[in-house]
Amino acid sequence: MNRITINRSRLLDRFLRYVRIDTAADPNSDRYPSTEKQRDLALVLAEELTAMPLTDAHVDDNALVWGTVPATNGGNTPTVAFVAHLDTSPEAPSHQVSPQVIHAYAGGDISLPSGNDITVAGCPALQKLIGKTLVTSDGTTLLGGDDKAGVAIIMELAHTLIENPQLQHGDVRLLFTCDEEIGRGTDKIDLEKVDAMVAYTLDGGGAGVIDVETFxxxxxxxxxxxxxxxxxxxxxxxxxxxxxxxxxxxxxxxxxxxxxxxxxxxxxxxxxxxxxxxxxxxxxxxxxxxxxxxxxxxxxxxxxxxxxxxxxxxxxxxxxxxxxxYRNLREGLETLPQSVGLAEKAFENLGRSCTQEIIRGGTDGSQLTEKGLPTPNLSSGQHNIHSVTEFACLDEMVEATEHLIELLSLWSDQRC
Missing domain, CATH: 3.30.70.360 (Alpha-Beta Plaits)
Incomplete structure (x- = not known):
């Protein structure tokens, strides 16, 4: 099993940078991306990927961000893609996000500078996060953890893999999409360019959850x-x-x-x-x-x-x-049982429990799976999404990054 210490402070710094960039989608626009400000974050990510370095990192004409971490195992194993979306929900204010970091959360309700509270009654998951590092907004805007938590996790994964070439994995494809929140996240994705056997969206709540069904x-x-x-x-x-x-x-x-x-x-x-x-x-x-x-x-x-x-x-x-x-994720995942089975095995290898759950909604993975690329959804430490009381848990983001490393190791043992 691959045990690597994730750089927590670097992951946190990434996340704080990303959430400060307003990337709200516009459901009334007929353009793709629906807002040019999504491209602002895309350019930042491509620059960071190039500096790691990833030689093929780029932003395409549709503001999608692409990159590949080359295989370290000699190849002949499946390419795995990780996907997250740049846009945030238009259902809550997103201009001038001011993230607040709570180190060693002491428990109880959280008062935000705006006067809003994140309550334990409204979010029982807080009871399991005592002692953890949490990130909130100031209560006047959403935070943007949906899905910038997923974006930060994938970026930190790529950086960690580049720094640790001893970790065994096949080609790892990175893809950041636009307009997921308004149902257009996969409209401009070229699956031949993705060229992967399996993909995972990092767009789920909490920790230890594999979403295997959607509406x-x-x-x-x-x-x-x-x-x-x-x-x-x-x-x-x-x-x-x-x-x-x-x-x-x-x-x-x-x-x-x-x-x-x-x-x-x-x-x-x-x-x-x-x-x-x-x-x-x-x-x-x-x-x-x-x-x-x-x-x-x-x-x-x-x-x-x-x-x-x-x-x-x-x-x-x-x-x-x-x-x-889009159509129920389950229908396409049945064509590649390993997509879920290896994700479960990775949690087991890490000594962590996990659950299979359903989403009363959809993800980019719903449409990717329907188009022929099996794509379960994984946890990324998000909570209270689409709300001014949204927050993310850094510790759960670290755990998600560790899980992806172990998951890649398991896919490295498979053969194309």
Missing amino acids: SADAATVRFTGHNIHPAIAKGVMVNAMRAAADFVAKLPRTKQTPETTSERDGFIHPHTLRGGVGEATVELILRSFDTDELVTLAEIVRQTADAAAEGTPGVQVDVAVRRQ
Whole structure:
């Protein structure tokens, strides 16, 4: 077993540098990346990889960062790829992140400079982190640990491998993507360029978790078209699309099949954006289920509800467009059982317990797996993601880096 001391202070410094760079995605942009500020971090990473040195480190035209740590075992073993995303969620403020480092967390609620608290009641995982080093924001922004914790772990892994050529591994491909948070993380990935047998996303919470299932996901856009005219002369002429849109949202399931009323393996319909006016109003929704076939049922509920809402406002026209997003991770991982089995074995070799879990969401790995590259998701020390009370645990990030080193050793014993 490979026992290498991870450089904690260097890993922490990396993470603090990365989270200070605002990389929020923009769901309303039709560009890739959706925000040019994601390229700012991409250029930083490529420069750091080149300095390690990785001779092929570069940022491509789509702001994806690529690099390879060459094999030390003579080759003829599988190439393993590690993937994390540069962007952060647009669902919370991300400008001028001010990270706060808590050394030897003493327990109890954490008060942030903004006056917000990270509470034990709201995050029971804190009870297991006493004595650990935690990083929070100041409470006015998210931290960006999703997924800059994963980015920092992979960068530190690469640096550690370069410094320790005695560690046995095949080619290690590094890939940092954009726009994962808005469902476009794999849009510009060339799998022939990845050229790996297996990949792992470092985009999970806590420690010791292997995510082996995700939701299957579709999105729906429901557009109501009415007729606008000055309200002074509107009688018998105006057709208010907003009323139909409001009726539609109100008629959707409320006591079940919503994010607010479901957990574990239950699916849902989630209307998340409503915009427009009298002439046209649009509702954006996401449909989620661990059973891919159930997405058809959820889409039919949306269509029937939209039709009923349109009928309630005579003259309104409605259009429902459903589009595929990603499919359950499990379906593709079954083609390469070692992708999960060796990850479990690496934890065992390190004397650590692990669990297989499901994600009530998706990762870049969901789409990569569907495209033919089995990609489980691994823990990266994130907590309270997409929130101004988000934090990361440095000790869990160190453990994640150690796990990747052991995992590469196990893949080094495999043959192509």
